[in-house]
Amino acid sequence: xxxxxxxxxxxxxxxxxxxxxxxxxxxxxxxxxxxxxxxxxxxxxxxxxxxxxxxxxxxxxxxxxxxxxxxxxxxxxxxxxxxxxxxxxxxxxxxxxxxxxxxxxxxxxxxxxxxxxxxxxxxxxxxxxxxxxxxxxxxxxxxxxxxxxxxxxxxxxxxxxxxxxxxxxxxxxxxxxxxx
Amino acid sequence: xxxxxxxxxxxxxxxxxxxxxxxxxxxxxxxxxxxxxxxxxxxxxxxxxxxxxxxxxxxxxxxxxxxxxxxxxxxxxxxxxxxxxxxxxxxxxxxxxxxxxxxxxxxxxxxxxxxxxxxxxxxxxxxxxxxxxxxxxxxxxxxxxxxxxxxxxxxxxxxxxxxxxxxxxxxxxxxxxxxxxxxxxxxxxxx
Numbered sequence: 001x002x003x004x005x006x007x008x009x010x011x012x013x014x015x016x017x018x019x020x021x022x023x024x025x026x027x028x029x030x031x032x033x034x035x036x037x038x039x040x041x042x043x044x045x046x047x048x049x050x051x052x053x054x055x056x057x058x059x060x061x062x063x064x065x066x067x068x069x070x071x072x073x074x075x076x077x078x079x080x081x082x083x084x085x086x087x088x089x090x091x092x093x094x095x096x097x098x099x100x101x102x103x104x105x106x107x108x109x110x111x112x113x114x115x116x117x118x119x120x121x122x123x124x125x126x127x128x129x130x131x132x133x134x135x136x137x138x139x140x141x142x143x144x145x146x147x148x149x150x151x152x153x154x155x156x157x158x159x160x161x162x163x164x165x166x167x168x169x170x171x172x173x174x175x176x177x178x179x180x
Numbered sequence: 181x182x183x184x185x186x187x188x189x190x191x192x193x194x195x196x197x198x199x200x201x202x203x204x205x206x207x208x209x210x211x212x213x214x215x216x217x218x219x220x221x222x223x224x225x226x227x228x229x230x231x232x233x234x235x236x237x238x239x240x241x242x243x244x245x246x247x248x249x250x251x252x253x254x255x256x257x258x259x260x261x262x263x264x265x266x267x268x269x270x271x272x273x274x275x276x277x278x279x280x281x282x283x284x285x286x287x288x289x290x291x292x293x294x295x296x297x298x299x300x301x302x303x304x305x306x307x308x309x310x311x312x313x314x315x316x317x318x319x320x321x322x323x324x325x326x327x328x329x330x331x332x333x334x335x336x337x338x339x340x341x342x343x344x345x346x347x348x349x350x351x352x353x354x355x356x357x358x359x360x361x362x363x364x365x366x367x368x369x370x371x
Contacts, residue, residue, distance in 0.1 A: 023214075027207040034206055039195055048196040052206075059210045122189045141190040173181060 011075050019066055026066075030059050033076070036143075037083045043138045044087035046127045054090060058083045074152075080143070081153045084135050091131040125175035129168050136164035137172070 010028075017025035037058055041051035061082055069078050126134060132154070139150040140161070147165070151158045181189075 023211050027211060030207040030210060031203070034203060038198070042195055043193065048198070051196075052198070052202070055206065056210055056213065059207075060213050063210070063214055116192075119189060119193055122186075123193045126190070126193070137190065141187045142193070169183060169186060172186060176181065 012071065015066065015069065015071070015075060018063065026059075026063055029075075033079055034059070037079065040080065040083050040138060040143065041087055043126065043142055044084070044131075044134060045090060046123070050090065054083065054086050058086055061086070074149075077149060077153050080139070080145075081155065084139070084153055088131050088135060091134075121176060122172070125172050128175055129171055133164045133168035133171065136161050137168040140165055 014025045014029050018029065034055055038051050038055045041054040041058075042048055045051055045054065058079065062079055065082075069075065126137070129137065135154060136150060139145040139153060140147065145153065147158045147161045151161045154161065
């Protein structure tokens with residue numbers, strides 16, 4: 001049994017204790033998920049500082065609404081759903097979205113040397129995708145969700161996810177070709 | 181680029197590496213926020229519940245509006261109390277005194293006094309008709325049949341109107357009291 005599996009086995013108990021206002025239990029849950037949620041937020045927003053804020057918001061919200069979590073279902077999917085919705089909400093604000101893109105361009109100049117140019121271009125293309133397509137692609141390609149899990153996380157049908165992923169890939173191909 | 185290449189590329193996208201101190205401090209920051217004043221829930225569920233709240237508020241407003249509207253309508257007092265026979269007589273004599281020989285009937289509604297006046301004094305009937313209309317619709321569509329023959333009233337919407345029919349009183353020889361002049365004399369024909 002891997003350490004990840006062990007952690008997952010502990011989850012129900014940690015959730016029950018968190019529901020009883022046990023801060024340590026919730027802290028353990030946070031430590032288990034915080035980096036994954038941060039990466040998701042960063043891939044969705046492209047701005048590290050905003051991703052940090054989103055991670056905090058997600059956990060605060062999760063704690064306050066933990067009683068709504070259905071025992072037996074996937075805590076990770078529930079958390080990802082909160083995070084994705086938070087990111088989509090964030091992206092809706094055009095001003096911040098534009099700032100994100102500008103911020104990422106600035107960051108890119110400092111990090112481009114350390115990462116592959118192709119990856120940098122791919123990230124730029126990812127940030128240009130429509131938010132819902134981006135979310136579908138991040139969940140399936142980066143987080144390894146299958147379409148059913150992504151559908152559950154985003155609250156839509158598998159067909160919708162398949163279509164969004166297809167369109168996102170097509171758009172990514174086009175954007176990557178254009179930046180060659 | 182095939183899908184697997186793209187997946188590989190996306191999985192290896194550059195990501196910022198936060199210092200360990202950040203990850204150590206993050207849970208504590210969240211816990212401190214939770215211990216502080218209760219925060220409003222973040223956007224995801226708010227957005228999802230907004231239409232539900234809007235619909236609920238709309239339904240409540242509609243229900244309250246209907247309750248108030250129907251309540252006012254149901255509790256609205258009758259616009260006019262019924263006339264006593266003596267009042268019928270006084271009213272008849274005052275109006276008949278102004279247009280002698282022509283007055284065939286009087287209809288009292290919530291909006292005023294309406295008269296049925298014959299085109300000439302030859303058509304006068306000796307059995308005057310005074311009708312008071314009490315009910316929901318003071319402008320109810322009354323159809324007055326010829327007075328000399330039938331003396332009947334037929335409401336177009338009988339469920340809306342109640343009639344008090346008094347036509348068999350005997351007009352006294354002279355008015356018992358002098359009435360103030362009527363202000364609401366309508367056109368010679370029924371309005």
